[in-house]
Amino acid sequence: MSATGTCQYLLVRAGGREVGLEVAEVLEVVDLADTFAVPSTDAAMRGVVAVRERLVPVVNLSAVLWGGECPASVGAVGVLARAGRQRICLEVDGAEAVLAEEVVPVPAGESLPWALGVAQRDGMLVPILDLKALGARLLGGKSGP
Numbered sequence: 001m002s003a004t005g006t007c008q009y010l011l012v013r014a015g016g017r018e019v020g021l022e023v024a025e026v027l028e029v030v031d032l033a034d035t036f037a038v039p040s041t042d043a044a045m046r047g048v049v050a051v052r053e054r055l056v057p058v059v060n061l062s063a064v065l066w067g068g069e070c071p072a073s074v075g076a077v078g079v080l081a082r083a084g085r086q087r088i089c090l091e092v093d094g095a096e097a098v099l100a101e102e103v104v105p106v107p108a109g110e111s112l113p114w115a116l117g118v119a120q121r122d123g124m125l126v127p128i129l130d131l132k133a134l135g136a137r138l139l140g141g142k143s144g145p
Contacts, residue, residue: 005102005103006100006101006102006103007020007022007100007101007102007103007117007119007128008022008023008024008098008099008100009021009022009023009098009099009100009101009119009126009128010022010023010026010079010095010096010097010098011095011096011097011098011099011121011126012061012077012079012090012092012093012094012095012096013092013093013094013096014061014062014065014090014092014093015061015062015065015066015093016093017062017065017066018096018121018124018126019061019065019126019127019128019129020099020119020126020127020128020129021079021081021090021128021129021131022116022128022129022131023098025081025082025083025131026079026080026081027080027081027082027087028079028080029077029078029079029080029095030049030051030077030078030079030080030089031076031077031078032049032058032074032075032076032077032078032089032091033074033076034049034050035047035048035049035058035074035078035091036048036049042059042138043063043068043069043070044059044060044063044064044069044070044138045057045058045059045060045070045138046058046059046060046070046074046091049078049089051080051087051089054087056080056087056088056089057088057089057138057139058074058078058089058090058091059088059089059090059091059138060075060091061090061091061092062092062093064114064134064137064138065113065114070091074091075091075092075093077091077092077093077094077095078090078091078092079092079095081131082131082135083131083132083134083135083136083138083139084131084132084135084136086135086139088131088134088135088138088139099119099121101119101120101121102119102120103116103117103118103119103128104117104118104119104120105117105118106118106127107125110125112125112127114127114129114130114133114134114137115127115128115129115130116128116129116130
């Protein structure tokens with residue numbers, strides 16, 4: 001997706017806020033009941049989950065986007081997505097709907113890390129996340145947005 005144009009995205013809630021994930025990068029919504037903790041220096045890394053006999057890293061999306069650590073309990077909903085050439089499972093509060101809306105560049109003065117652009121929904125800006133960049137940060141050892 002370019003920074004502008006119509007985009008289909010999965011609307012998810014993370015940390016009480018809405019963000020969009022490009023449908024082209026979403027593989028499926030999964031149950032996180034069987035997530036296994038693993039040692040990590042990244043506060044957003046929850047652990048791993050087995051999906052079709054493959055272990056996939058589980059990352060708390062709220063902790064990545066707005067800082068802090070993972071909540072004490074594992075959320076019920078994960079979004080399995082492509083992050084560049086790798087797969088990642090994003091722990092979210094909920095997956096709402098698939099929407100198709102006009103996406104425009106992030107307005108000047110707005111701080112929306114990891115956003116390719118924004119869609120407007122109910123008078124609010126919904127950042128559409130750059131999963132490739134997010135995956136490089138999480139799985140490639142880079143820090144910060």
